Amino acid sequence: xxxxxxxxxxxxxxxxxxxxxxxxxxxxxxxxxxxxxxxxxxxxxxxxxxxxxxxxxxxxxxxxxxxxxxxxxxxxxxxxxxxxxxxxxxxxxxxxxxxxxxxxxxxxx
Amino acid sequence: xxxxxxxxxxxxxxxxxxxxxxxxxxxxxxxxxxxxxxxxxxxxxxxxxxxxxxxxxxxxxxxxxxxxxxxxxxxxxxxxxxxxxxxxxxxxxxxxxxxxxxxxxxxxxxxxxxxxx
Numbered sequence: 001x002x003x004x005x006x007x008x009x010x011x012x013x014x015x016x017x018x019x020x021x022x023x024x025x026x027x028x029x030x031x032x033x034x035x036x037x038x039x040x041x042x043x044x045x046x047x048x049x050x051x052x053x054x055x056x057x058x059x060x061x062x063x064x065x066x067x068x069x070x071x072x073x074x075x076x077x078x079x080x081x082x083x084x085x086x087x088x089x090x091x092x093x094x095x096x097x098x099x100x101x102x103x104x105x106x107x108x109x
Numbered sequence: 110x111x112x113x114x115x116x117x118x119x120x121x122x123x124x125x126x127x128x129x130x131x132x133x134x135x136x137x138x139x140x141x142x143x144x145x146x147x148x149x150x151x152x153x154x155x156x157x158x159x160x161x162x163x164x165x166x167x168x169x170x171x172x173x174x175x176x177x178x179x180x181x182x183x184x185x186x187x188x189x190x191x192x193x194x195x196x197x198x199x200x201x202x203x204x205x206x207x208x209x210x211x212x213x214x215x216x217x218x219x220x221x222x223x224x225x226x
Contacts, residue, residue, distance in 0.1 A: 044203055044218055097167060098211060
């Protein structure tokens, strides 16, 4: 069971907007940056959002991140079938270790 | 563009030690943290540990007693040793660079390690 809590699955229709939450505590999210990763089956995770709300080069602005207190949210607008993947949040902990959420499977209906 | 490539045995016997190496190309290993992350089939990501190019390490508390991460700057490589392997350690093992904000990018393609006699 992950220290960071994510919904196991979310779904939405093409073109719509979806959000994925990531809940932690003051020892992790509350005092550290949050990053988000996208993983397609059989491939390595890919950095989607770093330092709460920054997008690496090449990541479309349909993807956004935010953080408030001990929770973070990944938003995806203009959903495409190609966005179907697993999404993970990550952060640092006061125990000097990295943490990941349990992952959220996005289904584009 | 930095690229990472994991290498090592795909099959390890129970109680033995896993040794994996991550080769870094397209950039220097110096001045960064480098990390190991694993993922059991159908499960989420689990952070194993990290090493700075100077040799400073941090490990997942749940694995700390069994893990050693080392770095060889002359070869632009870093390595993972995980002792006393059990079936529960069967997973895809990834290496990745760790950014200042403690994000992971890029990642290696991963190497599947199976623990079986």
